[in-house]
Amino acid sequence: MKSQVFENFDLTILPTIGMIVFLVVFLFVVIWVFRKNSKKIYTEMSNIPLNEGNNNE
Amino acid sequence: MNQEANQNLESFSYDDKIVRWFTYATLLWGAVAMLLGVTIAFQLAYWKLNMGLEWLTFGRLRPLHTNAAIFAFVGNGMFAGVYYSLQRLCKARLFNDLLSKLHFWGWQLIIVSAAISLPLGMTTGKEYAELEWPIDIAITVVWVIFAVNFFGTLIRRRERHIYVAIWFYIATIVTVAVLHIVNSISIPVSLMKSYSIYAGAQDALIQWWYGHNAVAFFLTTPILGLMYYFVPKAANRPVYSYRLSIVHFWSLVFIYIWAGPHHLLYTALPEWLQTVGMVFSVALWAPSWGGMINGLLTLRGKWSEVRTNPVLKFLATAVTFYGMSTFEGPLLSVKSVNSVAHFTDWVIGHVHAGTIGWNYMLTAGMLYYLVPKLWKTKIYSIALANFQFWTATIGLFFYIVSMWIAGVTQGMMWRAIDGETGTLVYPNFIETVTQIIPMYWVRAIGGTLVLISFLVMIYNLLKSIAASKSDLKEEIYQAPALSANTATGHRKLEGLPMIFTVLVLLSIIVGTVVEITPTFLANRFFVKSDSITPYTPLELLGRDVFIKEGCYTCHSQMVRPMVSEQLRYGKPSHISESRYDHPFQWGSRRIGPDLARVGSKYPHMWHYRHMLNPRHMTHDSIMPNYPWLARKKIHYDVLEKKMRVMQALGVPYSDSEVASSVEDAQYQANEIADILAQSGVDKSVADKEIVALISYLQRLGSEVAEGITDQEVEE
Numbered sequence: 001m002k003s004q005v006f007e008n009f010d011l012t013i014l015p016t017i018g019m020i021v022f023l024v025v026f027l028f029v030v031i032w033v034f035r036k037n038s039k040k041i042y043t044e045m046s047n048i049p050l051n052e053g054n055n056n057e
Numbered sequence: 058m059n060q061e062a063n064q065n066l067e068s069f070s071y072d073d074k075i076v077r078w079f080t081y082a083t084l085l086w087g088a089v090a091m092l093l094g095v096t097i098a099f100q101l102a103y104w105k106l107n108m109g110l111e112w113l114t115f116g117r118l119r120p121l122h123t124n125a126a127i128f129a130f131v132g133n134g135m136f137a138g139v140y141y142s143l144q145r146l147c148k149a150r151l152f153n154d155l156l157s158k159l160h161f162w163g164w165q166l167i168i169v170s171a172a173i174s175l176p177l178g179m180t181t182g183k184e185y186a187e188l189e190w191p192i193d194i195a196i197t198v199v200w201v202i203f204a205v206n207f208f209g210t211l212i213r214r215r216e217r218h219i220y221v222a223i224w225f226y227i228a229t230i231v232t233v234a235v236l237h238i239v240n241s242i243s244i245p246v247s248l249m250k251s252y253s254i255y256a257g258a259q260d261a262l263i264q265w266w267y268g269h270n271a272v273a274f275f276l277t278t279p280i281l282g283l284m285y286y287f288v289p290k291a292a293n294r295p296v297y298s299y300r301l302s303i304v305h306f307w308s309l310v311f312i313y314i315w316a317g318p319h320h321l322l323y324t325a326l327p328e329w330l331q332t333v334g335m336v337f338s339v340a341l342w343a344p345s346w347g348g349m350i351n352g353l354l355t356l357r358g359k360w361s362e363v364r365t366n367p368v369l370k371f372l373a374t375a376v377t378f379y380g381m382s383t384f385e386g387p388l389l390s391v392k393s394v395n396s397v398a399h400f401t402d403w404v405i406g407h408v409h410a411g412t413i414g415w416n417y418m419l420t421a422g423m424l425y426y427l428v429p430k431l432w433k434t435k436i437y438s439i440a441l442a443n444f445q446f447w448t449a450t451i452g453l454f455f456y457i458v459s460m461w462i463a464g465v466t467q468g469m470m471w472r473a474i475d476g477e478t479g480t481l482v483y484p485n486f487i488e489t490v491t492q493i494i495p496m497y498w499v500r501a502i503g504g505t506l507v508l509i510s511f512l513v514m515i516y517n518l519l520k521s522i523a524a525s526k527s528d529l530k531e532e533i534y535q536a537p538a539l540s541a542n543t544a545t546g547h548r549k550l551e552g553l554p555m556i557f558t559v560l561v562l563l564s565i566i567v568g569t570v571v572e573i574t575p576t577f578l579a580n581r582f583f584v585k586s587d588s589i590t591p592y593t594p595l596e597l598l599g600r601d602v603f604i605k606e607g608c609y610t611c612h613s614q615m616v617r618p619m620v621s622e623q624l625r626y627g628k629p630s631h632i633s634e635s636r637y638d639h640p641f642q643w644g645s646r647r648i649g650p651d652l653a654r655v656g657s658k659y660p661h662m663w664h665y666r667h668m669l670n671p672r673h674m675t676h677d678s679i680m681p682n683y684p685w686l687a688r689k690k691i692h693y694d695v696l697e698k699k700m701r702v703m704q705a706l707g708v709p710y711s712d713s714e715v716a717s718s719v720e721d722a723q724y725q726a727n728e729i730a731d732i733l734a735q736s737g738v739d740k741s742v743a744d745k746e747i748v749a750l751i752s753y754l755q756r757l758g759s760e761v762a763e764g765i766t767d768q769e770v771e772e
Contacts, residue, residue: 008411021508022311033300041218046295048220049286052145052534 067215067406067538070531075157077431079137080424082165084515086129087420089172091508093122098504100681101648107681108532114681116607120187121175126412127185127275129168134420135279136164136203139226141427142286143210146220148536152209156202165197167192179249182604183264183640185260186240190251193241200237211554215536219553221302225282227554228310228561232274235565240267244702247695250601252702257635261643266314266572273313276411277379279311280419281348287423288355291368296356301347308344309563314568345383352376367442371422374450378414382407392756397472400613400647402493402500403464406457413453413507421445421514428518437520437528441513449510455503463496472621481624486650491677539545542658575698588759591637591708592753594696594718595725599753601699602746606683613644614653614757621684627654634760638707649680654758662710662736664751684746691726693719723754 034041100115101108107114144151151157170192174180180187186289188196207230243251255263289296296302353376356363363369389398398404425442427453427586429435435443470489473482483489592600603609616622618629630653635641644651659667663674668686671678700715714721723743729751730743742748 017571025311025564026304026308029304033303034648038300042299043295045218045220046289048146048218049215049222049289050293050295052148052369 066535070152082133090125090130098501104679119610138283147214156206179603201405222282222285229279253640259639261749305348311564342387349380369428397468400462401464401468406460432525434525441517445510445513452503452506458494459499463493480633594722597748602750611648615643656757656759
């Protein structure tokens with residue numbers, strides 16, 4: 001019924017690679033955000049919106 | 058303030074005028090977009106509201122509504138919020154005031170040209186990318202202006218770190234540019250007509266890669282950036298977890314791109330690609346909820362304020378709806394759910410949970426925060442803001458619930474098969490339509506409430522602005538300069554956004570490659586013996602009428618491989634059947650029946666009478682009348698050019714076919730006119746658009762790709 005031309009063509013390698021790349025990136029990011037001394041930086045970063053520069057007037 | 062506090066302070070000011078302009082534009086276009094939405098909602102409930110005027114029919118107004126909502130309303134709101142927060146997060150004025158103005162006026166001009174060209178039927182026929190090529194070029198130019206202004210500001214920042222909101226903005230700028238350019242590539246035929254360079258399945262993939270990511274990177278990531286700025290601002294405390302926001306960002310940017318194929322589940326796409334799309338759509342749920350939790354937990358301990366402060370109230374509701382629709386989205390892409398929901402109103406309800414629940418609510422919260430700051434005034438009436446909130450919420454509730462009921466009802470009716478006879482329980486499509494008309498009324502009323510709530514906000518904000526006594530002089534701020542004078546410092550300032558942009562680009566490219574590569578290889582694997590011939594010249598012209606009238610907003614051309622569909626429409630669609638379709642017309646919604654196999658189902662005369670007034674043939678039809686098709690002449694003058702463009706795109710027309718195209722088309726038109734004349738139609742119909750359209754409709758599905766076996770696959 002759904003005789004797809006594609007089905008004769010095995011490309012599953014592509015999404016597999018993609019999936020692995022994603023997993024690696026994901027794990028890297030998670031480990032990265034918990035690196036040592038990151039807490040101080042993140043506290044500083046998360047406060048950026050709350051200070052707009054000294055108002056002079 | 059920070060470590061450089063003892064250095065010399067620099068004075069600077071913020072360009073808030075441009076933010077005020079974008080604020081006004083948001084209010085104006087928001088009202089227009091919602092008014093259009095309400096109009097087409099009532100048209101579906103009561104067909105006469107199509108007014109018998111071509112530029113007011115559903116098929117032409119629906120694209121205008123979607124474009125207005127996405128690019129005009131959310132677009133202007135996003136620019137207002139981005140420009141406001143960017144300057145403050147960078148402690149720097151916008152890069153260039155002139156660029157800001159060009160950005161503003163350029164964008165408004167694009168919107169106006171869309172508002173004129175779409176009702177006139179100038180459209181590419183690709184959903185959310187309907188605008189024709191000159192406007193597409195204008196969009197690209199304005200987007201580049203935006204990008205230059207944005208990155209210029211970023212480079213001049215006085216804040217070492219780049220706050221996470223800005224990451225989301227960068228992802229938006231980069232990805233939208235890539236999506237827009239790749240999807241819009243086409244060859245012009247005339248000033249306002251072009252053909253997409255992609256055809257059939259390839260076009261479908263690229264279009265939904267674009268379509269889904271337009272949702273992701275125009276309606277979601279920039280708004281998440283706004284959330285990460287305005288929620289902490291309004292709550293006056295930092296975001297709950299900065300770590301979570303980083304993980305949220307990278308997972309989202311990485312995964313979103315892949316999920317395009319879930320729009321095409323059960324279509325003629327290869328199975329594995331559909332599965333990938335599904336898995337990733339489900340996986341999207343996790344980072345989205347990470348973001349929602351992060352937003353809501355920022356408000357922890359502030360819930361009493363949420364009840365009284367309209368800013369927090371709208372923001373908290375928006376984030377909640379973000380969570381709801383990002384839960385529903387993955388659910389809808391689960392194959393078994395999708396097989397019921399696809400082509401139905403459930404999807405429409407889902408989209409509006411996002412656009413109204415998330416985009417509208419967040420924009421409202423942002424505006425209630427911004428207007429008092431920008432105009433140095435107070436909210437005119439908290440009571441009105443509350444009234445607006447409840448009107449919008451109740452309206453949205455009506456909308457979502459009615460569309461969910463309508464979608465599930467119709468989806469189940471389409472697939473209902475009598476167990477004993479093995480036939481369809483509701484063989485007449487129209488039965489499944491009349492069944493949900495009451496829900497169309499409820500939806501239209503819900504939409505009206507949302508529109509009213511928006512008008513209330515406009516009134517409330519304009520009153521607040523009118524009460525402003527300040528002369529709106531720009532205030533002077535001070536912050537220490539970043540050590541940009543040393544070579545390393547300078548490089549670092551420019552380097553960070555650059556590295557970042559490249560990383561974002563890389564992560565969206567991975568998904569893109571995985572998703573789109575196969576279709577570029579597809580041509581090699583088309584079956585040699587398949588009998589698909591290109592459209593005749595007249596059919597080609599008829600197809601352009603089909604696109605111009607926006608018939609695809611109500612009719613799909615894609616029979617899915619399911620028993621119920623096979624019983625109702627015929628053989629499932631095959632990938633090679635649409636190989637010459639520039640652009641593809643598979644559609645996304647079946648307000649009317651699928652047309653992929655409609656050819657030869659009815660005599661010419663049936664179509665003729667049906668197009669003039671569908672109620673002649675189907676008593677309860679809600680399809681608009683198309684009387685002008687029997688009045689307007691076929692444009693033969695551009696035919697040869699069209700054929701030539703198609704030839705250039707790889708459709709196998711011979712040069713002699715191109716040369717004789719007008720003659721051939723007129724010959725075929727006369728044949729059809731002769732047959733119509735036997736039933737009493739005046740022979741002058743021969744040069745009218747309706748004849749071209751009939752030739753196209755009669756052609757659909759007449760060539761079914763037959764028995765493809767392994768041996769026949771070309772290597």
